[in-house]
Amino acid sequence: xxxxxxxxxxxxxxxxxxxxxxxxxxxxxxxxxxxxxxxxxxxxxxxxxxxxxxxxxxxxxxxxxxxxxxxxxxxxxxxxxxxxxxxxxxxxxxxxxxxxxxxxxxxxxxxxxxxxxxxxxxxxxxxxxxxxxxxxxxxxxxxxxxxxxxxxxxxxxxxxxxxxxxxxxxxxxxxxxxxxxxxxxxxxxxxxxxxxxxxxxxxxxxxxxxxxxxxxxxxxxxxxxxxxxxxxxxxxxxxxxxxxxxxxxxxxxxxxxxxxxxxxxxxxxxxxxxxxxxxxxxxxxxxxxxxxxxxxxxxxxxxxxxxxxxxxxxxxxxxxxxxxxxxxxxxxxxxxxxxxxxxxxxxxxxxxx
Amino acid sequence: xxxxxxxxxxxxxxxxxxxxxxxxxxxxxxxxxxxxxxxxxxxxxxxxxxxxxxxxxxxxxxxxxxxxxxxxxxxxxxxxxxxxxxxxxxxxxxxxxxxxxxxxxxxxxxxxxxxxxxxxxxxxxxxxxxxxxxxxxxxxxxxxxxxxxxxxxxxxxxxxxxxxxxxxxxxxxxxxxxxxxxxxxxxxxxxxxxxxxxxxxxxxxxxxxxxxxxxxxxxxxxxxxxxxxxxxxxxxxxxxxxxxxxxxxxxxxxxxxxxxxxxxxxxxxxxxxxxxxxxxxxxxxxxxxxxxxxxxxxxxxxxxxxxxxxxxxxxxxxxxxxxxxxxxxxxxxxxxxxxxxxxxxxxxxxxxxxxxxxxxxxxxxxxxxxxxxxxxxxxxxxxxxxxxxxxxxxxxxxxxxxxxxxxxxxxxxxxxxxxxxxxxxxxxxxxxxxxxxxxxxxxxxxxxxxxxxxxxxxxxxxxxxxxxxxxxxxxxxxxxxxxxxxxxxxxxxxxxxxxxxxxxxxxxxxxxxxxxxxxxxxxxxxxxxxxxxxxxxxxxxxxxxxxxxxxxxxxxxxxxxxxxxxxxxxxxxx
Numbered sequence: 001x002x003x004x005x006x007x008x009x010x011x012x013x014x015x016x017x018x019x020x021x022x023x024x025x026x027x028x029x030x031x032x033x034x035x036x037x038x039x040x041x042x043x044x045x046x047x048x049x050x051x052x053x054x055x056x057x058x059x060x061x062x063x064x065x066x067x068x069x070x071x072x073x074x075x076x077x078x079x080x081x082x083x084x085x086x087x088x089x090x091x092x093x094x095x096x097x098x099x100x101x102x103x104x105x106x107x108x109x110x111x112x113x114x115x116x117x118x119x120x121x122x123x124x125x126x127x128x129x130x131x132x133x134x135x136x137x138x139x140x141x142x143x144x145x146x147x148x149x150x151x152x153x154x155x156x157x158x159x160x161x162x163x164x165x166x167x168x169x170x171x172x173x174x175x176x177x178x179x180x181x182x183x184x185x186x187x188x189x190x191x192x193x194x195x196x197x198x199x200x201x202x203x204x205x206x207x208x209x210x211x212x213x214x215x216x217x218x219x220x221x222x223x224x225x226x227x228x229x230x231x232x233x234x235x236x237x238x239x240x241x242x243x244x245x246x247x248x249x250x251x252x253x254x255x256x257x258x259x260x261x262x263x264x265x266x267x268x269x270x271x272x273x274x275x276x277x278x279x280x281x282x283x284x285x286x287x288x289x290x291x292x293x294x295x296x297x298x299x300x301x302x303x304x305x306x307x308x309x310x311x312x313x314x315x316x317x318x319x320x321x322x323x324x325x326x327x328x329x330x331x332x333x334x335x336x337x338x339x340x341x342x343x344x345x346x347x348x349x350x351x352x353x
Numbered sequence: 354x355x356x357x358x359x360x361x362x363x364x365x366x367x368x369x370x371x372x373x374x375x376x377x378x379x380x381x382x383x384x385x386x387x388x389x390x391x392x393x394x395x396x397x398x399x400x401x402x403x404x405x406x407x408x409x410x411x412x413x414x415x416x417x418x419x420x421x422x423x424x425x426x427x428x429x430x431x432x433x434x435x436x437x438x439x440x441x442x443x444x445x446x447x448x449x450x451x452x453x454x455x456x457x458x459x460x461x462x463x464x465x466x467x468x469x470x471x472x473x474x475x476x477x478x479x480x481x482x483x484x485x486x487x488x489x490x491x492x493x494x495x496x497x498x499x500x501x502x503x504x505x506x507x508x509x510x511x512x513x514x515x516x517x518x519x520x521x522x523x524x525x526x527x528x529x530x531x532x533x534x535x536x537x538x539x540x541x542x543x544x545x546x547x548x549x550x551x552x553x554x555x556x557x558x559x560x561x562x563x564x565x566x567x568x569x570x571x572x573x574x575x576x577x578x579x580x581x582x583x584x585x586x587x588x589x590x591x592x593x594x595x596x597x598x599x600x601x602x603x604x605x606x607x608x609x610x611x612x613x614x615x616x617x618x619x620x621x622x623x624x625x626x627x628x629x630x631x632x633x634x635x636x637x638x639x640x641x642x643x644x645x646x647x648x649x650x651x652x653x654x655x656x657x658x659x660x661x662x663x664x665x666x667x668x669x670x671x672x673x674x675x676x677x678x679x680x681x682x683x684x685x686x687x688x689x690x691x692x693x694x695x696x697x698x699x700x701x702x703x704x705x706x707x708x709x710x711x712x713x714x715x716x717x718x719x720x721x722x723x724x725x726x727x728x729x730x731x732x733x734x735x736x737x738x739x740x741x742x743x744x745x746x747x748x749x750x751x752x753x754x755x756x757x758x759x760x761x762x763x764x765x766x767x768x769x770x771x772x773x774x775x776x777x778x779x780x781x782x783x784x785x786x787x788x789x790x791x792x793x794x795x796x797x798x799x800x801x802x803x804x805x806x807x808x809x810x811x812x813x814x815x816x817x818x819x820x821x822x823x824x825x826x827x828x829x830x831x832x833x834x835x836x837x838x839x840x841x842x843x844x845x846x847x848x849x850x851x852x853x854x855x856x857x858x859x860x861x862x863x864x865x866x867x868x869x870x871x872x873x874x875x876x877x878x879x880x881x882x883x884x885x886x887x888x889x890x891x892x893x894x895x896x897x898x899x900x901x902x903x904x905x906x907x908x909x910x911x912x913x914x915x916x917x918x919x920x921x922x923x924x925x926x927x
Contacts, residue, residue, distance in 0.1 A: 008714050009366055009523065009686035013728070013773040015721050073721060115722030115774075231727070281726040286740055288730075330741065337758040338361060338735040339595060339608040 019074035021229050022276070025220035026081055029272060032216035033085060036143040036209040038153025040089020043163055045081055047093060051100035052080035059109035075114045079103050082122040082276060086269060086316075087129075088140045090154070090162050095136055099125035119323040120283045127316040138312050142175035143209020146198055175199075178207030179268050180312055182259050190253035190260070206266035214271040221275025230279040233288055234295035238274045239265060241299025249307065258307040268313040273302070277315065283323045290326070290333035297329075298322045355557070355583045358603040360596045362734040363588040364767045366523050366687060368563060373526045373646040376654040378534055381670045383459055387429050387661030388698040389415065390442050390450040394490035395497040396422030401453055407434045410464040412637050415453055418485075424498040424701070425488035429639040429659035432457035443664070443683045443697040452698070455661070466635035477549045480632060487631035488638045488701075493517060493528075493592075493621030494684070496702040499628065502618065503549055511550045512616040513602055516543060516625055518560040518567070519585065519592030522685030525705040527642040528622050530655040532560075532567035536574035539622060542629035543580055546620065554618070556580045559597050563587045589687060590765040594619050596734050608761050623704070643699055645671045648710025649678040658699045664706055665695040673708050682707035686714070687766045688779075721774035729768035729778060735761045739768040739778055746785035751792050754785055762786075805891060816884065827873070871921040878917055882910040 034041045056076035060067045083103055087096060103125030111117045130137045144153060153173070154162060176184075178199050185193045194200040202208045225232055243261035251257040264270060269277075278284065278298060285294035298318045305314030392398035399416030403409055409428040416426030432455045442450035472480060485500030516539075520528040532539060543556055558575075560568060562584045571582055585591055585600050595606045598617050606612055612619050623642065630636045639660055646653040651672030658667060664681070682689040683697070684705055699706075729739035737758055745753040759782060768778045885907040889900065 008680075008682065008689070008709075008717075009770060010715070010717065010775065011364070011366070011771045012715075013771065014718065014775070015724060015773045018724075018726065018773055069719070075724075113722065115724050231731075281724050284725075286725045286727050286730065287738055291727075330738075334738055334741075334757070335730075335736045337608070337737055337761050338599075339605050339610075339761060340758065341607065 015073055015075075018229055019078050021224060021227055022078050023074065023081060025224045025229075026085065026217075026276065028219040029213060029217035029276075030081075030085055032213045033089075036145065036213060037089045037141045038144070039156045039159035040091075040141065040154075040163070041085065043159055044087050044089060044091070044096060045084030047096045047163070048080040048084035048087075048100050049077055051097050052076045052083075052104050055101050055104035056109070059105055060113070063109065063113070065113070070113065073114060076104055076108075079108070079121045079125075082272075083125050085272065086122065086126050088137060090141065090159060091136050091139075092165055093163050094165075095129055095133055096163075098132070099129040101125075102128045115282055117282055118327075120277055120280045120319055123277060123316045123319045123323075127320060130311065130316060138180075139174050140177050140312075141173055145208040145212075146175065146202060147173075177268065177312060178203075178210055178263070179306060182263070183306075185255075187255045189255055190257050206263050210268070211266045214266040217271035217275055221271065221279075224275065224279070230281070231288070231291065233291035234278050234284060234298075235274040237292050237295030238278055238299040238302070239270070241296040242270065242303055243299075245300055245303035249303075258303070264303065264306070268306070269315040270302070273298070273315040273319065277319055283319075283326060285326045285329040285333065287330060287333050287335055289335065290329045293329050293333055294322055294326060297325065355581060355601070356603070357583065357585055358600050360588070360591065360599050360734055361736045362732045362767060363590065364732050364770050365587065366589060366770060368587070369524045369646075369686070370526050370529065370563075373524070373644050373653040373655060374530060374533075376652065378530050378642055378655045378657050381656050381658060381662070381667060383430060383457055383461075383659070384662050384666040385456065386435070386663070387432075387455045387457060387659060388440055388452045388663060388696075389426055389429065389455065389661035390440070390452045390698065390700055391416045391426055392442070392444075392450045393426065393496060393660070393700040393702065394424040395495070396420055396424075398451060399423055399426050401437050401451070403428075403434050403437075403453065405434050405437060408432075409434060409455060410462050412466065412639060413464045414637075422498055422501060424490040424496075424500075425486065425637070426453070426660075427488055427637040427639050428455060429661050430455065430457040431460055431462040441694055441697055443692060443700055443703055452661075468635045469633055472545055472632050473548060477551070480545065480549050483632055484628055486637070487627075489624060489627050489631055490638070490701050491621055492623035492627060492641055492701060492704065494702050494704060495594075495621075499620070499624055502613075502620070503546070508611075508613040509616045511554045511613065511618045513618070514543070514546055514550065514554040514556045515597060515601055515612075515617060515619040516556070516558040516622050517592055517594070517597055517619055518558050518564075518571075518622040519597060520564075520622075521561060521587070521589045521592040522687060522689075522705075523589070524646050524707050525644050525685045526646070527644045527655055527704045529564050529567050530644075531623055531626055531642050532564070533570050535626060536567075536570040538629045539571070539626050540574045540578055540580060541633065542625035542627075543575075544578065545628055545632050546618070546625065547579075550618070557601050558582045558622070559585055559591075559601050561585060561587045561591060589767065590734055590763070593734060593763050593765060595763070608758065638701060641699070641701060641703070643667065643703055644705040645708070646705065647679075647682075647708035648713045649673050649675075649708040660699060660701060662699045663695070664692070664697050664699065667699070667706060668695055668708060671708075677710050679709045679711045679713060682709070687770055688764065718775050720776050723772075723774055723776055726773060728771045728773065732767040732771050734765060734767065735763060737762060739782075742785070743776065743778055743781055746781040749785075749788060751789055754789055759785055759789060809888075809891065812887070816880065820880070868921070871917060875914065875917045875921060878910060878914040882907065882914055885910050 030041065053071065053076055057067050057071060060070050080100065083099055087099060103121040107119055107121040107124035108117045141153065181197050181199050182193060199208045203211055205211055221235060224230060242264050246259060246261040246264045249258045250260060278295060285291050301318035301321055302314045305311060305317055391401060397420035400419040401415065402417045403415045409415060409431060411428060411431045413428045414425055415428050418425055434453055435456045436454040439449040440452040444450060481500050481503050484503060489499040491497045491499060518528055518532060547554060547556055556579060558571060558580060560582060583601055590596055591600060594612065598612055598619055599605055602617065604615055606615060627638050631638065640657055641660065642655050643658045644655050645667050656667055681692040681695060683692050683703060684690060686707060689707060723740055723743055725740045727740060733739055742754065742757050742759055745757060762782050764779050764782065766779050772778060885903065889903040889907055
């Protein structure tokens with residue numbers, strides 16, 4: 001059999017390259033997080049990376065796959081970095097380890113490794129620890145922007161100490177995130193909340209500290225868009241549908257309001273989700289129309305869970321739910337093939353009589 | 354300027370065409386031997402009409418069309434037939450093909466050529482016939498017999514005649530050099546085609562903007578003609594038939610249909626040139642322009658090569674450095690395929706031989722898992738979802754493959770070109786198509802067998818019915834032997850004895866009765882023989898074993914019948 005030359009000429013793009021760009025693009029967001037929340041952030045990323053690489057290597061070995069070859073695709077590292085950035089800083093090391101091993105071993109390798117996982121591994125790990133350890137997971141630090149002049153985030157050594165399990169966080173260093181503040185406003189008008197809570201009145205436009213983090217992830221995301229690492233469809237639709245939902249329930253800032261579109265866009269994990277988690281190609285819808293539906297669905301889910309759910313943020317659950325829906329979306333959103341009058345819509349071709 | 358419709362997908366690989374365009378088309382010296390395959394076209398291979406040892410003249414018919422679809426094969430030069438046997442051939446399947454080897458004498462003695470001064474005097478069927486006699490097949494790579502394509506019956510009249518001059522594949526410049534140097538003849542070819550279709554069709558040459566010299570030459574040549582030249586933007590694969598038809602007419606050729614069904618005829622520019630040579634100059638298709646290019650060649654250029662010229666000969670002519678040769682490719686760098694050896698001959702569909710240098714293409718890194726990034730879907734000219742097709746091809750999920758329109762894949766290779774995981778997607782699709790075809794075949798075989806079986810049952814039932822009717826008729830005609838007997842209980846012994854004697858006497862058959870019985874026997878046996886023969890015919894494509902047993906049944910029935918007939922004659926004479 002002669003082999004076709006389908007691999008002779010090539011555009012020169014590679015999966016490794018894509019992963020490198022994604023890793024690079026997390027830098028602005030990661031740095032903003034570190035600036036606002038201190039050493040806990042890089043420690044999370046480091047711990048996650050080590051754990052993820054170890055889990056991946058072990059799983060590959062058990063599955064009899066070439067370890068070095070698959071580790072070099074950097075996909076485990078990407079998952080680890082996302083997870084490390086999503087976890088609250090200064091959570092105990094064992095929590096990081098559980099989240100990470102769930103991500104890599106259960107969500108990814110048990111399904112057959114890269115390309116075969118139905119759900120986003122980082123979000124599986126995050127959701128697992130969020131359900132199992134809600135207390136640790138809802139303990140976010142007060143961003144630097146809100147700390148009193150004489151108070152700083154724990155230093156490197158203190159951070160390591162805290163992560164390894166020695167001692168508790170100092171009071172005043174932990175605090176509610178803007179999402180939590182707005183959720184527990186108990187009958188106040190948005191204006192009143194904005195006037196009374198420092199997380200809002202000391203912020204520039206959305207929520208102190210968090211606005212910069214989201215801006216960082218937005219910058220990284222735009223870089224990836226520009227490099228053509230992913231298409232704009234899913235992220236844009238998610239941001240649009242999230243804004244529209246917020247606008248619909250804005251209610252002129254009354255006591256029943258759930259916050260402005262701007263607030264939702266720049267709070268919690270909105271930007272990170274839109275540009276880094278949503279765009280995970282493996283677990284998302286794959287056609288153009290499918291991506292639009294997938295993004296819109298996540299935007300609606302994020303707002304729904306944030307507003308009426310019990311969790312501090314909604315991204316992990318929204319993404320996982322959409323992951324489950326992705327194959328069905330793909331089936332019904334397939335493009336009309338060239339030369340066909342209608343899309344087949346998953347309907348089997350007519351039998352020739 | 355005519356409107357251009359933008360086709361979906363496509364890629365922009367480096368063109369790499371300049372290196373083979375710096376020199377004009379060259380006529381290489383004759384090789385010692387030509388190896389002319391009998392299968393160079395769509396349809397069944399030709400049947401050789403010459404014998405080993407026979408002298409042939411240049412342009413003499415050596416292979417005749419065998420079947421409804423095919424293109425005749427002619428001797429590319431004069432000489433002696435030295436072999437007719439399977440040889441390695443430049444075909445994607447890699448299977449050797451039956452070839453006629455000619456040891457050429459170098460005299461280039463032509464068979465008689467019939468030149469036509471004014472083809473306008475000829476009718477369309479005459480012209481189509483002349484094209485069929487000349488063995489012309491699609492030179493753009495498809496190899497579909499051109500005469501069949503030109504048949505004017507069975508579809509709506511041709512409204513648009515498209516000449517495919519895009520040549521979008523990197524490295525390939527055969528058509529471009531032809532247009533630069535022989536634009537006049539190409540326009541003449543188009544005029545012939547227009548004449549065949551009654552001079553009613555719009556005539557368009559679709560050409561990529563990236564060929565300014567060819568464009569200028571064509572413009573000069575068709576200054577006084579009604580031929581339109583439409584420039585389309587450079588994009589691979591703009592030269593796909595469906596893509597070009599859409600770009601020029603805005604019509605999407607419905608899946609599974611041929612262009613003629615929507616009133617379009619799409620013919621490659623080199624084929625048009627071959628038509629001109631065949632009709633006006635009386636030359637059958639015995640040579641074509643081939644690009645020989647790639648970094649391993651000392652001179653990269655186009656050759657007017659005789660069909661059957663071993664590639665080795667052309668490579669030697671181009672000064673290929675075998676130490677620097679990466680691999681041999683038939684076709685361009687994207688949709689071409691690797692050749693197993695340089696013994697393979699040039700055929701009607703060989704437009705390019707690519708001999709890249711070892712450094713010219715980075716070796717393909719090992720295949721990684723598909724991350725469904727969707728780049729393939731973005732570049733797919735058929736708007737398919739290659740990532741989903743890959744998934745279903747790997748799982749051999751035939752239903753899903755069909756629902757994802759695998760058969761609309763034109764195997765252009767754009768998906769493989771952009772795949773960041775370096776997956777040879779087209780290979781998977783080709784294999785998928787083969788499996789799907791096989792599955793369809795099995796399905797249709799089963800349906801056929803079921804039909805045959807049902808028909809057989811029906812026939813048996815009919816025979817049974819006929820027989821029982823005949824039997825009933827006979828019974829009613831015969832003595833009422835089956836009439837209810839009188840009760841025997843109260844009879845005396847004498848009566849019983851008398852009755853038994855009577856019965857014995859009545860049982861002794863008369864001659865007439867015997868004859869009648871034998872006759873019945875014969876008609877029954879004839880029926881059986883007929884049935885057995887029918888079964889044998891019906892089972893003609895079954896296994897040999899079954900055939901043999903059926904044949905034995907027929908033979909048995911025949912012998913019994915003979916015996917019965919023999920007895921009948923004995924009885925009658927006795």
